Amino acid sequence: MSATAKFRENVEGLRRIAWDVAAKVVDPEVPVLTIEDLGVLRDVRIADDGVVEVDITPTYTGCPAMGVFTMDIETELAKAGFGEVRINTVLSPAWTTDWLSEEAREKLRDYGIAPPAGKASRRALFGDDEVTCPRCGSKNTEKVSEFGSTACKALWRCCDCAEPFDYFKCI
Known part of the structure; x- marks a missing residue:
């Protein structure tokens, strides 16, 4: 060599x-x-x-x-x-949130933060249709606030288990 x-x-x-x-x-x-x-x-x-x-x-x-x-x-x-x-x-x-690894998405869920629901697109700017609760897995959720604990997250609530949770916005 x-x-x-x-x-x-x-x-x-x-x-x-x-x-x-x-x-x-x-x-x-x-x-x-x-x-x-x-x-x-x-x-x-x-x-x-x-x-x-x-x-x-x-x-x-x-x-x-x-x-x-x-x-x-x-x-x-x-x-x-x-x-x-x-x-x-x-x-x-x-x-873009598309760069999050699958392992990152799983870590977010385990930590109590819902990972981005879809792929980044112009549609993502208008909100997400369905966010799954990271605690109980229910899709019966609602947005409480566009901003959560940080600017890259929104605050959501599960209508089934009644727990609030952060959602990592799809950007």
Whole structure:
């Protein structure tokens, strides 16, 4: 194997390690989800100068978690022995709930938050026809407020078990 090939292999190995470290950073608003679960983690590279570059996409413009994500990614990579880290906020393409992994949807349900009911589309802007209660599984639910505990969630109530719950909006 040539020296160049060995160098590339080493860089790719470091990139995978850096990805795995960054991928474990949790969402401060929904601590059962990682930035990888959310689809917020877009790319990790090792630049020619050895800097770890991490691309993240906000779930929506002005998301307050982005500052926490940045700080936590830098902290976790430093703990793992990486030196300088550069965090890039990537706005295009815009994040969509379609980027949530199936595991993320299951984690949301288990945590008591109803995952997005459908695919992101223009129709999603007009509300969801059917949101399933994450507690009892009933489809007999009603929207209480367009805004829940955070701007990306709405407050719903189950008409069968009478429990309120957050619904992660489809965007």
